[in-house]
Amino acid sequence: MQGTNHIRTAALLGLLSGLLVLGSYYLIGNEQGLYIGLALAAFTSFSSWYYSDTAALMAYRARPIARSEAPEIYDIVASLSAKAEIPVPKIFVVPTQSPNAFATGRDPEHATIAVTQGIIKLLSREELEGVLAHELTHIR
Structure with a gap:
């Protein structure tokens, strides 16, 4: 596909x-x-x-999320990135309650994962790990 x-x-x-x-x-x-x-x-x-990654993030009004705001997400992404043997992407949050996530960037060294506030609230750690693993496959 x-x-x-x-x-x-x-x-x-x-x-x-x-x-x-x-x-x-x-x-x-x-x-x-x-x-x-x-x-x-x-x-x-x-x-x-x-600039496609910047445009996509701006379109969704995404902002970088600090590790202190979402340590669980940072830990999941770091662990999965190590397993996939890719650099840890930047992590952004989209201010909407609609559950969604996407990966963007021109290559693994310039990649970003964005998650919505809604998906963070809705999913369990295991489900969130599955979604983030899926997004990392797009980067890889």
């Missing part, structure tokens, strides 16, 4: 990049427009990849 998502993402970025190139070409009307479109497409694709 993950391979299919990568293909869909690449296809979408390719389509959007193509639209930028064609749009620039038609707006300017010559070869210079083509080069400007290529530069814009490269810039926007790189920015999307590089």
Whole structure:
């Protein structure tokens, strides 16, 4: 399934990049427009990849959570990260009662796990460990 998502993402970025190139070409009307479109497409694709984690966290109004606020979550993530042989990701909390969690980041060294306040309150330690393990598989 993950391979299919990568293909869909690449296809979408390719389509959007193509639209930028064609749009620039038609707006300017010559070869210079083509080069400007290529530069814009490269810039926007790189920015999307590089800042996607920040954008996702901002969209959900997530904030970093201190270890003192959630030592249990930090212990679970640290233990599971060690087992998966990946760096411990940053941990954020989303201020909503809807139970959810997600992982984001461009690679394991720049990864973040976000959990909602609702999922923290709702799940037992064992259930929360399962959810966090699942999110770490996305990072790995």
